[in-house]
Amino acid sequence: MFQIFDLVLVACCLLCFYRIYHGPTAADRMVAIDILGILVVGFCAFCAITTGKDFCMNVALSWAVLSFVGTLTLAKYLEGKGFDE
Amino acid sequence: MNKLSLFVIALLTWLSLTWTLNYQDVLAGIAISLSITFLLGDIYVINPRKIFSPKRMFWFLYSLLVFSVYCIKANFIIAYRVLHPGLLISPGIVKVKTEMMSPLGRAFLANYITLTPGTLTVDIEGEYLYIHWIYVMTEDVERATGIIAGRFESILKRVFE
Amino acid sequence: MNEVIGLVIIGIGVAFNLLGCIGLVRLPDVYNRLQASTKCVTLGTWSILLGTFLICGFTAIGMKAILCGVLIAFASPTAAHALARGAHKAGIKLWERSVCDKYEEDGK
Incomplete structure (x- = not known):
């Protein structure tokens, strides 16, 4: 069962990669990167269920935090201002 | 009162994150929550009468x-x-x-x-x-x-x- | 019993993730893509984490799944907000068949 779910999530990631490769502007690529970061949390949850080890959820938590901070940094860069504002 | 509510929230988050009642984990949680309270207590203004x-x-x-x-x-x-x-x-x-x-x-x-x-x-x-x-x-x-x-x-x- | 309900909820969540990513490819400009992908992927990931909680129960995995859901609930709309504001300030136009743009009329 979980192999099918994993394959569907891989298909989601391929659609995101299509948008990263073809995106006409920089903002499109950033949106796709943000979505990719949330999708990884789903992979980690599946890994935790199938193996039964709880450190996979630690990876998911820290990945969510780092993806959020990275997206904020990219958005500030896009806005073209300093980080102290 | 303000800092006490921040301490309680931080300790509850720590306990649900580790999900054991082993005394070493609880002691480490208390130490980390205390340091968070003294470092960030002035920044996070929590009104305890409102939040509870x-x-x-x-x-x-x-x-x-x-x-x-x-x-x-x-x-x-x-x-x-x-x-x-x-x-x-x-x-x-x-x-x-x-x-x-x-x-x-x-x-x-x-x-x-x-x-x-x-x-x-x-x-x-x-x-x-x-x-x-x-x-x-x-x-x-x-x-x-x-x-x-x-x-x-x-x-x-x-x-x- | 809980496992069956959890598997069904995880299936629904994965389907919503797929729909969000199709929207990311199909819709015409940055703001529409941001709308579709943020809403659908957030609800899909919540469903996956809720299914994880139902399968594992009150163990370390289940509680971490709940905390991760709370974190995503705060992080995902804020990131979408920041990206939309940054894209508009960087001068990216709306789709050519858009109706109105009050934000540009106000000169921000």
């Missing part, structure tokens, strides 16, 4: 219930618009007036608006919210306020003010 009052908690849970119904509805609407071959969209950015005063209340209002049908908050400027709407029904400020923000504003006012 049962009336506000009840209205907060009620707003979560209303929000989850709208969120599931929003996803079916978006799925229909995405899968429809003719792309049923006419997007635009409209302006919405809010009467919320507290910053936390405004942040919650903006997040709720982002996750409900067809709307996305672009910016908050004073008392106006700029909202990207995937299917613009009206450009008038008053009517857009009634449609978009009226769903949550009356409930969120009872929670945060």
Whole structure:
């Protein structure tokens, strides 16, 4: 069962990669990167269920935090201002 | 009192994150929560009388219930618009007036608006919210306020003010 | 019993993730893509984490799944807000068949 779910999530990631490769502007690529970061949390949850080890959820938590901070940094860069504002 | 509530919240988060009652883990949690309290106690201003009052908690849970119904509805609407071959969209950015005063209340209002049908908050400027709407029904400020923000504003006012 | 309900909820969540990513490819401009992908992927990931909680119960995995859901509930709309504001300030236009743009009329 979980192999099918994993394959569907891989298909989601391929659609995101299509948008990263073809995106006409920089903002499109950033949106796709943000979505990719949330999708990884789903992979980690599946890994935790199938193996039964709880450190996979630690990876998911820290990945969510780092993806959020990275997206904020990219958005500030896009806005073209300093980080102290 | 202010710092005590921050300490309790940090310790509860730590305990649910490790999910054991082994004494070493609890001691480490107490040490880390104390250091967080003394480092950040002046930045996070928590009003304990507001955060632990049962009336506000009840209205907060009620707003979560209303929000989850709208969120599931929003996803079916978006799925229909995405899968429809003719792309049923006419997007635009409209302006919405809010009467919320507290910053936390405004942040919650903006997040709720982002996750409900067809709307996305672009910016908050004073008392106006700029909202990207995937299917613009009206450009008038008053009517857009009634449609978009009226769903949550009356409930969120009872929670945060 | 809980496992069956959890598997069904995880299936629904994965389907919503797929719909969100199709919207990311199909819709015409940045703001519409942001709307579709943020809403659908957030609800899909919540469903996956809720299914994880139902399957594992009150163990370390289940509690961490709940905390991760709370974190995503705060992080995902805020990131979408920041990206939309940054894209508009960087001068990216709306789709050519858009109706109105009050944000540009106000000269921000």
